Amino acid sequence: MSKNDEAPPADLLNPAKPSRATVGRLSLYLRRLELLHREGVAKVSSRLLGEALGVSDAQVRKDLAHLGALGHPGIGYAAPDLIAAIRGVLGIDRDWPTVLVGVGHLARALLRYRGFAERGFRFVALFDSDPEKIGQTLDGLLVHPLEAMPAVLAETHAELGVLTVPLEAAQGVAEALVAAGVRGVLNFTPQVLRLPPSVRVVAVDLTVQLEQLAFLVGEPTASVDE
Amino acid sequence: MSKNDEAPPADLLNPAKPSRATVGRLSLYLRRLELLHREGVAKVSSRLLGEALGVSDAQVRKDLAHLGALGHPGIGYAAPDLIAAIRGVLGIDRDWPTVLVGVGHLARALLRYRGFAERGFRFVALFDSDPEKIGQTLDGLLVHPLEAMPAVLAETHAELGVLTVPLEAAQGVAEALVAAGVRGVLNFTPQVLRLPPSVRVVAVDLTVQLEQLAFLVGEPTASVDE
Structure with a gap:
């Protein structure tokens, strides 16, 4: 044997x-x-x-x-x-209805990012607090006021939320998303979110990647191991 | 002892x-x-x-x-x-002059990302191939044609380039950046770049992070170790 x-x-x-x-x-x-x-x-x-x-x-x-x-x-x-x-x-052999809060340039870029839809991440609703943006349609999706979150999430069964709001608004909006049923948050803000442990958060910090690049360029002889 | x-x-x-x-x-x-x-x-x-x-x-x-x-x-x-x-x-105790190629929504979001400037990543020039964008000014920066790359990089001493062009253009633009003196590329496109080994590339793939979130949300009992 x-x-x-x-x-x-x-x-x-x-x-x-x-x-x-x-x-x-x-x-x-x-x-x-x-x-x-x-x-x-x-x-x-x-x-x-x-x-x-x-x-x-x-x-x-x-x-x-x-x-x-x-x-x-x-x-x-x-x-x-x-x-x-x-x-x-x-877990992407299924469909993930996803909402996005904070409709700025980053949001517009993400909405057109073809990789998301290809992988089953389907944006089903947008939210913003700006009265000028509320009611607009972007790539076929209506921009709702923040107050509509519970109703819209109950209807769309969205489980994931993408956060592209200003730093100051991040914690409050994240709590509202969780209260409305979201179980995972993709956080593009620099705010460290404090949420219940059952809620998963993945933080995207673009400066981390630019710093990694600076480190690599600055150390021409460095062999960087995984 | x-x-x-x-x-x-x-x-x-x-x-x-x-x-x-x-x-x-x-x-x-x-x-x-x-x-x-x-x-x-x-x-x-x-x-x-x-x-x-x-x-x-x-x-x-x-x-x-x-x-x-x-x-x-x-x-x-x-x-x-x-x-x-x-x-x-x-390596961020110094200033990193950085250029950006491909002026779409993602570029506009990155230009306003305060974290970059705070860490010494200073955008010094923008490039695009679209005649409608060339000559425009964004956050105080002129959009140059791709052909101006050698001259603009010689003048600004930019060492890092941020790539926010469509997939199809990525390899060609990256090669042009390297030919003009860039030593590090932050690649936001899904294209796997083939560049000389002396050039450092950091790829940013936002679907990776959304997939990580889906994995975490889908596995409620998983303890994910670093």
Whole structure:
């Protein structure tokens, strides 16, 4: 009896618990896979998947182990199977009705970001406090006043909210979203949100990425490890 | 002689080589520190620094070890010293003249993003291929034609470029930026850029963060480890 028969690797025992870093990489693999699939590639190796992203073969295989045993040694992964499996783990094999609060330039950019709809993130309503914006239609979506949140969320069953309001308004609007039933908030403001632990928050801070770039450019000899 | 006298920890031997994940967390600590400092907090503990970000004390101390020995056991870190040290490691204790190519809604949002200027990222020029946009002024910056890139970059000494063009134009524009002297590209397009290894690229893919949120909301019992 081999060692593997006695004790399966931790990833196979608990395939449904990837780390946050792994979840991020699974998103990137998915993007790459969809591109390769559109180009007619049916089988992909861990090397092909990792190289454009600067991720090692070993790391790719480790990450994909979270999906169960899909790879065939010497052949690779079937692209459509892998796409479906990653979408399943990420929870984007379903539709996510999403609302957006704060209709400025960033909101307009996000509404036209084709990647969201492709991944099942469907904007169903917009909110703003500005009387000039309320009642307007943007990309087919009506801008509602903040007071309409409970009614609109009850009707649309939106579970995710995107926050593109000014810093000062962020905490109050986030609380209103949660009170109206939202379970996850994508926070584009620099405000650190204090919400009940059952509500998930992902903060997007664009300065972090620009700082990462400055760090990389400033350290020409640095090898930055994942 | 204690063990520590014989062999300093790896972080102290090589304090200047944080991983990419650490660089990301240093940015977040910096944000938090600046907020606390503005609120009049002079000394911060690793716990205080980590808790709002969901990072453990131990991880905070490990990350900050890259800065050298700044902490005082039982007292904590002096906020101004720590702010200066992190800015130094990140390379934002200097000014980064930055150009932006592709003047759409996302560009307009980024130009008004106050966090950039606060961190020394100063937009010095804009570029677009649309004759209707060329010659316009946005937040005090002229929109130049793409052909003007070599001349404008020579004059402004911009080292970083932000790419907010359509997918199809991304590779060509990135190559033009590099030819004109840019050493780092912040890529908001879904295009995987192929550039010389000396040029640093940081890709911003907003769907990755929305997918992370969907994953977290979909797995109510998941404890997501860093």
